[in-house]
Amino acid sequence: MSFSAKNYDFKGETCIELIAGDFRALIAPFNGSNVMKLENTALNIDILRNDLSLSPEELKAAAEVYGMPTLYLPNRLSHGDLKTSDAMYHFPCNDPLGNHLHGFLHKRCHTIDDMYVEGESAVAKTSYVYDENDEFFETFPVSFKAEFVFTLTADGLDYSFTLTNLSKVQMPYGVCNHIAFKAPFTNGGSGANVRLQVPIGDKWELSDTCIPTEKTLPLTRYDMMYKEGDMVPVLQDIDNDLYTAEMNELDGKPFYGVIVTDKVTGVRICYEVCDVMKYWIMWNDHGMKEFFCPEPMSWNIDAPNLSGDPAVTGYTELAPGESKTVTERIFVR
Template identity: 25%
Template sequence: MEKVTHHIGDIDVISLENPYWACLIAPALGGQILSLRFKPLNWELLRVPSHQKAWEDEPFLFGIPILIPPGRIAEGQFTWNGTHYHWPQNDTAGPNHLHGFVWNRPWRVVDVSAAHLWLTLGAQGTADLAWYMGSRLNVGVEYALRGPELLIRVTAQNTGSMSVPFGIGFHTTWNLQEQDWEVLVPRGREWAMTTAVMPNGTFLPHLSSLRGLPVGRLATSVVADACYRLDDDVDTAVFMRGAESAFEFIWQPDAQFRQLTIFRPSLNSPFICVEPCTWTHNAPNLSVDQAISGMSGLDSGEEKVFEYRILANAQ
């Protein structure tokens, strides 16, 4: 098995590479992709930290962190299937829980080759999930380069004795410094948000901060901290198109991901986050049909697989 021989500043990373992609992954920092460069154009698609302190200062705003579960939970509390959950209030925007328990935990390398990496959640993260969920979960992630496609596949298995709530998201942070990107999202509805920046259980009659995105809009024109639900009859693919590029990039989670969180704090921000999630912010506390909020669980003995594909496509 190959050793870690690459670095981003003082961050140890594993490199995967083929003729299309150069991908850098940090097992010690949540097992996440930190850099994804499209080699034919030498374009970096993700926002990359210069060193670990930069990542620690903004841990969700580089690369593609894995969130289990994703989003905010009001006051870190909810009741599900008769069990009351109380999670840490780690949200700087308010007394809420934010983004789960694995994004900053070290992952263990199981297997690595030139274009494939398999990680499992390390002992600390597995123990944290068991403590906060009330049941042991085994979680692994595979990264595979297959021609012009990057596949991310997360497998989660509940090996405990009780059913637990389970959601996942990929906090994808696009780099806006190398190209004027047009973003297209699938048709859907924008959640009405509370002052605590969480859905209130209803939808806006028309798109507000996300207006224009289903037909294409420059990413640099977007300022948003918004949640969005895809319509049931649309494909999940999000498109990223350069004005002068012969390629477009397709960011496609599987059909379990019907929610997007879209975040860009200001017109000067050098990034935009387009985050596919299986449940929306505060889904465990919303009084709406679970098919609408995405709220879901993982039964004792059950295993689920979640896939996210990034594809370069000639226009």
Template identity: 30%
Template sequence: MTGKQAYQDTYQGEPAVWLKFGRYEAVLLPEVGANLIAFRDVERGFALLHEPTQDEMESFKARPFIHGIPVLYPPNRFEDGKFPWNGRTLEFPVNEPATGNHLHGFVHSETWTVEDFGATATESYVVASLRVNEQSEVYKYLPFRFTLRLRYAISDLGLEQQFTVINEGDEALPCLFAFHTAINAPFVPGNSAKDYRLKLTIGERWHLNERMLPTGEFQPLTANEQLMKGEGVYPFFESLDNHYTVAPQNGRNRMELTDTKAGLTLVYDAGTSYKQWMIWNNGATEGFFCPEPQVSLVNAPNTKLPADEIGLFSLAPGEIWQERARIYVK
């Protein structure tokens, strides 16, 4: 047993907050977007999230999208870097030349403030926040005043994420968020990804054009996608960079990854505020994949689809939005 601890140290040379509780440990990197870079079952030797090696740290910090749990705001792609909002159009840098789009927003690499950390009889936890105002780099592109707050806790029940958004400005704030969560497959040492089956609470698959932007139409699910929605499918059955609506099952929006050999299932219960899923599996390369819970449709402000159907949410001045997620093994 590792005891119950929360302390500041380093991870691969990067300032970090470490959490330990019973069989679990987790690591948060406040200076790299408050990315929860590691969640491990140390008793069984499971690394549940895709972590960077020492050699990958510089490339990870330059593009922190395929390790840990990066925060995307605003999430995914925006056509020509344009973000129409309340009668004006915000201009984002086009940072994906292949598509001519802006990709993944502005908070994943910012330095967040560690507000609190500690250990109690029931959990070890850390709270980090990012306050955006006129003095912030983020404000150049998102000229709103707001605070993002992440609370991670580990306990006998696994990892809990609590995400809070507070509109501290005097106009409506776009509330479009996602997490580019990177899950190891396999997560049991020595086992094969071929033994793994993925389930995801998807509804319909959006048709994406050659720029990876939704056309507003749906495509029929393939037989393998029907398995992903139902009894489960090998996560690397083909190259995936797909966008789906959420269809909660049994009241929950979740991913389940089962190691059929070990008889264990990793559950990622993302919360029903997220109306869309992205899934990306690195060109069908075994090792890890990213099930990404996303509040809104890709490119949502540039579409003419009904706002409530595509998760195009806003927060009025003084309003607060919050959602919880949990990762655990059963």
């Protein structure tokens, strides 16, 4: 069984290639530390949406719909407003619905800090320091450090993401992974045979501008298809289905995450997240592009501006010098 961690030249940009047993991952620091490819060669499955024929510039322009980008901040801010306990910030409205969408961290060129093999793990570490050198700092003058650790083993990919507040003010803490799974992910498979299971709780009503009304809705038969693992996540338009996260079950054991199954082969992709992630939002760009995004979010859409209790909205802050880490895992059964 082979293990390696090395530089990988992608059309002039330096990436990281991790190999551990049958798994191979490509990490793109130039594109916000995106996991631009994750495959299992023995099972002949390609897990994340990717297109290596695209140029680095094309991938950066579409950072949210390939691989596994990490967002700071999650989803939308109504009218671009971000209210913290000690300040009000106004982000540019880059969403046709009149909101700010997705933040900026996933669009930055990150630094490769380390890569190595340790035992039966291939490891890569990247980071980004956000300060006055960033073009967005005039809009959001709250410095921080983002640190990523990717650990590939023969079982799959482990990921951790740490934010540290380097400023002297309160830092809003909200993170999301806009992960894009392929469907089909098996060689020669069909999207019609892919099923998605999501442990949903409350369903949140959204306004015409995709902002929570702060009302919840009764679960319909459609919603229960997520819970029961019967949802076909492509070939239909899934447009921001938003739910509170609950505990799932995998092979009779508690599992906090989503499960994607190919019904023909029985192969399951398991995406486990930590309990900091309190919401799931599902989206597939109208459903005909052979990918879907079950996005875990630490706070609800527009959480800084919602009136509800932070225990419900997920809104939280980092004090000066404070850090917080999220962990996730992708493996196959």
